[in-house]
Amino acid sequence: MITIDDARAALAAAAGPLPAQSVRLPDALGRRLRAPVFARDDLPPTDVSAMDGYAARHTDLAAGLPLPVVLEAPAGAAPPALPPRTAARIFTGASLPPGADTVVQQELAERAADGAVRLEALPAGSNLRRRGELFATGQELARPGDVVTPQRLALLAAAGAVEIEVTPRPRVTVVCTGSELAVGPGPPGPGQIRDSNGPLLDALARSAGLAPPSAVHVVDELGPLVAVLGAALAKADMVVTAGGVSVGDYDLVPAAIEALGGRILFHGVRQKPGKPVLAARCGDAWLVGLPGNPLAVLTGWRLYALPLAQALGGDAPAFDEEPVPVKLSGRAENAGRRTVLRLARIEGEGTGARVTILEWKGSHDLVAGAGADALVRLEPGVKLPAGATVRCYPL
Secondary structure (H helix, E strand, O other): OEOHHHHHHHHHHHOOOOOOEEEEHHHHOOOEEOOOEEOOOOEOOOOEEOOOEEEEOHHHHHHOOOEOEEEEEOOOOOOOOOOOOOEEEEOOOOEOOOOOOEEEEHHHEEEOOOOOEEEOOOOOOOOEEOOOOOEOOOOEEEOOOOEOOHHHHHHHHHOOOOEEEEEOOOOEEEEEEOOOEEOOOOOOOOOOEEOOHHHHHHHHHHHOOOOOOEEEEEOOOHHHHHHHHHHHHHHOOEEEEEOOOOOOOOOOHHHHHHHOOOEEEEEOEOEEOOOOOEEEEEOOEEEEEEOOOHHHHHHHHHHHHHHHHHHHOOOHHHHHOOOEEEEEOOOEEOOOOOEEEEEEEEEOOHHHOEEEEOOOOOOOOHHHHHOOOEEEEEOOOOEEOOOOEEEEEEO
């Protein structure tokens, strides 16, 4: 068996981003750019007013004389030239009339009975937004690897972007194996249990920003499993299985991968829970096989499937994440030979944060799992007092 770090490193070395995809700008939200984006226009497109007020020449303002208001410049119009020794009524975002070089806000204007205005003598260029001051035509506004956040999307929209090249989100299919799983809303049959791994993986995928995964259930028989996995791998970029990866007679996922011509990167990691976890490449798609206990599913998703999905989506450093150091609220130990990942809860922030390892009955304990927001990593042989620093993976 390999270590957690070696398993993650193997995935990091083998996983690259999915092929680039050209999408409409609204559909690029949350994705990483694969090509730079350049401005198609200047912004602002002309010198514009930053205030509601009056546009004039600063030399006319210096004279201190009332100026007749000879035109109005609303936003969205192309105003005519402003004659000398006159003023224009102007509004925020409106283009500056040719000849004007200053805007005086309306609070600093004194209007006479004849409609002329006496304006405070402000320096030339006051209250203006200059043409191209945000960006100029041809300027690079986003680079490959940048995430299209809502703010960046707004910038690219202002720059005239219509379609851009991004790394697509990976398409995920969840396959839950097990003849013991009851599917549907009815009561379980004899010897059956309700499926919790399917809903868990669906929720984990959606909470990570992935599209809701397709979900399939298959019994513990090699023929049906090969058929289901083959169909899933043909449509998805990543298939995540739950169950069927250990060493029992009905743990058939490794045999199904072999039948499908897949290549297993690793099978078995020195950790608890989740020792039988495997990762395989099947054609252009990936398969991450997780043990069937729900908390082993949670752990395997957090350590392997999630960063793999992120790497496929263009987040190259996904596997570079370091566990967060937090001080223990109580004692902890690991007398075994495998790295143990324990459910925990973090309280407080910064240097005052403390992590409490939760009591559990094992990797099937969904009750303990519901109260956890972190996994504490305990290396083999450690015996730690309260206050010692441990490494945590936030959930």
